[in-house]
Amino acid sequence: MKKTPLCHVHEALGGRMVEFGGWYMPVQYSSIIEEHNHVRTKCGMFDLFHMGEFWLTGPDAMKNIQKLVTQDIEALSDRQIAYTPMCRPDGTIVDDLLVYRWTDTEFMLVVNASNELKDFDWINHQLEGNVRLANESANTGLIAVQGPNAEALLQKLTRQRLKSIKFYWFTAGKVSGIDCIISRTGYTGEDGFELYFNAEHTEYLWNVITEVGKEFDIKPIGLGARDTLRLEARLMLYGNDLNDTTTPIEANMAWTVKFAKGQFTASEILKHQKENGTERILVGFEMGKGPAPRHGYPIFKSGKQVGEVTSGTMSPTLKKNIGLGYVPQSLKEIGSTFDVEVRGKTYPATVVETPFYKREGNK
Amino acid sequence: MKFSKEHEWVKLEGNTATIGITDYAAHQLGDIVFVELPNKGSKFEVNKVFGTIESVKTVSDVYAPMSGEVTEVNDELDANPALVNEDPTGKGWIVKIKISDPKEYDQLLDEAAYKATCE
Numbered sequence: 001m002k003k004t005p006l007c008h009v010h011e012a013l014g015g016r017m018v019e020f021g022g023w024y025m026p027v028q029y030s031s032i033i034e035e036h037n038h039v040r041t042k043c044g045m046f047d048l049f050h051m052g053e054f055w056l057t058g059p060d061a062m063k064n065i066q067k068l069v070t071q072d073i074e075a076l077s078d079r080q081i082a083y084t085p086m087c088r089p090d091g092t093i094v095d096d097l098l099v100y101r102w103t104d105t106e107f108m109l110v111v112n113a114s115n116e117l118k119d120f121d122w123i124n125h126q127l128e129g130n131v132r133l134a135n136e137s138a139n140t141g142l143i144a145v146q147g148p149n150a151e152a153l154l155q156k157l158t159r160q161r162l163k164s165i166k167f168y169w170f171t172a173g174k175v176s177g178i179d180c181i182i183s184r185t186g187y188t189g190e191d192g193f194e195l196y197f198n199a200e201h202t203e204y205l206w207n208v209i210t211e212v213g214k215e216f217d218i219k220p221i222g223l224g225a226r227d228t229l230r231l232e233a234r235l236m237l238y239g240n241d242l243n244d245t246t247t248p249i250e251a252n253m254a255w256t257v258k259f260a261k262g263q264f265t266a267s268e269i270l271k272h273q274k275e276n277g278t279e280r281i282l283v284g285f286e287m288g289k290g291p292a293p294r295h296g297y298p299i300f301k302s303g304k305q306v307g308e309v310t311s312g313t314m315s316p317t318l319k320k321n322i323g324l325g326y327v328p329q330s331l332k333e334i335g336s337t338f339d340v341e342v343r344g345k346t347y348p349a350t351v352v353e354t355p356f357y358k359r360e361g362n363k
Numbered sequence: 364m365k366f367s368k369e370h371e372w373v374k375l376e377g378n379t380a381t382i383g384i385t386d387y388a389a390h391q392l393g394d395i396v397f398v399e400l401p402n403k404g405s406k407f408e409v410n411k412v413f414g415t416i417e418s419v420k421t422v423s424d425v426y427a428p429m430s431g432e433v434t435e436v437n438d439e440l441d442a443n444p445a446l447v448n449e450d451p452t453g454k455g456w457i458v459k460i461k462i463s464d465p466k467e468y469d470q471l472l473d474e475a476a477y478k479a480t481c482e
Contacts, residue, residue: 032419033394224393224420289441291397291417313419314396343399343415 004049005141005202013220020223021114021239023050028222035225036316039188040359043147044221045209048194049202052116053140054109060129062104067265068126069099070248072258076101081168081185084256086119087266091247091273095119096238098185100170108181108196110142112238126265141202145209146192146229149216154193156212158182162193176208187226189233189357228313231322232357234284240295241282241310241324249273250326252282280307280326283336284354291342293323293349300339300346301331309340315356322356323349364452365468366477367428369410372452373471380429380462384416387481389451392418395444400436401458407431409467414457416447429467431460 001024004010010017015026026047028035038044056065065073071084080101086094095115100108111119120135127133145154151162160173160182170183181196197205210218227237236242241251248257249270257270287293293312298305312323323340331338334353339346365373370388374381389395399415407413407427414425436458440446447455462468472480 027420028393031394228419291399291415291422294422314417316419 002050004047005199006047006049006206009203009206010047010220015220015222018223021050021112023113025050026220026222028224029220032222032224032228033316035219035221036228038217038219039147039190039221039225039229040317041148042217042219043145043149043153043192043213044219044225045206045213046144046146046221046226047202047206048142048144049199050113051142052111052113052119052135052137053142053196054111054120054123055134055136056107056109056123056131057105057134058129058131059105060131061107063129064127064131065099065107066261067263068123069097070257070264070266070270071099072261073099073101073107074104074261075258078103079170081170081183083168085242085248085251085253086122087248087270089266089269091249091266091269092244093238093242093246093248093251094122094244096236096242100181100183114239139199141197141199141205142194143202143205143209144186144188144192144194145213145218146186146188146190146221148191149218150190150192153209153213153216153218154182154195157208165193167191176205176212178205180205187235188229189235189355190229190359227311228316231311231313231324232315232317232355234324234355237311246282246326247273247278250278250280250282277329279328281329281332282310282324283327283332283351284356285323285325285338285340285349286352286356287321287323287340287347287349290321290347292321293325293340293342298341299325299327299349300341301328306331306338317357322352324354327351365428365471365473367426367471368477368480369426369428371426371428373428373468375462375465375468378461378465379434379459380431380468381456381459382428383456384425384447384451385477386451389448389455392416392421392423392448394419395447398437398440398444398447398457400438400440401433403433403436405433407433407460409464425457427460428471429460429462430464431462433458434461435459 010026071082098110186192297309299307307327309325397417
């Protein structure tokens with residue numbers, strides 16, 4: 001199992017360590033619900049060293065990234081970020097990732113830890129022309145600071161004017177003397193930042209943020225709360241809601257597929273799916289009191305299995321059971337009902353608007 | 364009070380055994396969000412699954428530490444499953460059963476022996 005530079009820190013903090021995507025990571029420090037609520041109301045910090053960071057550079061980098069992913073990277077400004085699926089020719093998703101546009105010849109890609117090697121091989125095999133792909137994951141530290149107090153906290157540590165960094169934009173600057181990529185992104189549904197830096201500074205930055213964060217009531221947050229936070233915000237988890245068999249249209253992510261940019265991998269098939277519909281589509285649903293929906297539970301309609309739950313939890317913010325799952329198109333409308341089978345019994349579920357949780361105000 | 368290897372506790376009063384999960388188990392599970400209780404009147408053999416406890420992250424079976432018939436279930440857990448975290452050996456009790464074989468009580472662990480299994 002791989003360990004992050006903060007492994008001993010998590011253990012000293014009382015983190016309960018588990019295996020996640022080949023990494024030894026803290027699932028919780030105190031209580032998942034407490035940590036979840038803390039990020040929604042104050043702020044929390046996450047060790048995300050396990051995430052993969054690739055650099056794609058060279059005169060032909062733009063041409064290649066435009067072909068690889070479904071978002072329109074040419075339409076971004078420098079220092080803007082896109083969340084995007086990366087598809088195979090049949091439209092299935094290799095991974096969902098962030099593309100950081102430094103210039104029109106230089107991009108940083110942030111990929112899921114569990115897909116790091118698969119993604120690297122996939123991209124490497126697709127590349128054409130004068131372009132270079134480098135895997136910098138082992139050298140790159142990543143700490144996320146998320147929650148309403150995140151900006152005020154980090155502003156104490158940097159001269160960069162954080163207020164002027166908009167959501168899904170980034171800048172380069174020093175945080176407590178360390179060169180960082182300061183990115184206004186996150187996986188929680190709250191405002192916040194993700195800091196990338198040379199991995200050797202990981203423990204230093206963690207400690208500085210912990211120390212300065214005291215007055216902002218910062219707490220370390222484990223993967224358990226990270227999962228409930230992202231699910232309330234309907235942020236996809238690869239391996240659950242997306243995998244090697246799902247397409248962005250099936251996942252109801254057509255907004256990430258920019259047909260206007262011209263041809264790209266799977267553009268024809270995805271266009272066909274968008275225009276004609278797919279058999280199954282990902283919806284969000286709520287369930288009444290009772291067991292929480294969970295990954296893999298079957299979905300029934302009129303006694304027949306028609307789909308599957310991909311993610312589910314008791315929502316700490318909404319205090320009800322919420323989930324995502326693939327269902328036939330006939331059940332996608334808000335208010336549609338179906339049953340979820342839990343340990344041999346079925347419980348009613350209703351399709352609702354997503355995201356389940358949306359923070360007030362927009363950055 | 365006696366304990367099972369599966370982390371249940373049993374308090375025996377006459378023929379009635381009150382059953383719950385241990386402090387250790389409640390702490391390991393984390394925030395408990397749902398307890399699936401058996402029906403009153405249902406019968407269970409020792410070591411058979413008679414309920415389920417869900418925390419945010421996990422789903423765990425609860426095993427009958429003794430054989431018997433369910434006479435009472437803790438309905439308060441429906442509205443407030445977190446009682447199992449807050450007071451696992453008190454307000455967070457799960458069921459009461461009419462035991463069918465008092466000898467099974469002797470098979471259970473005392474506190475010291477149970478604690479040794481948790482290390």
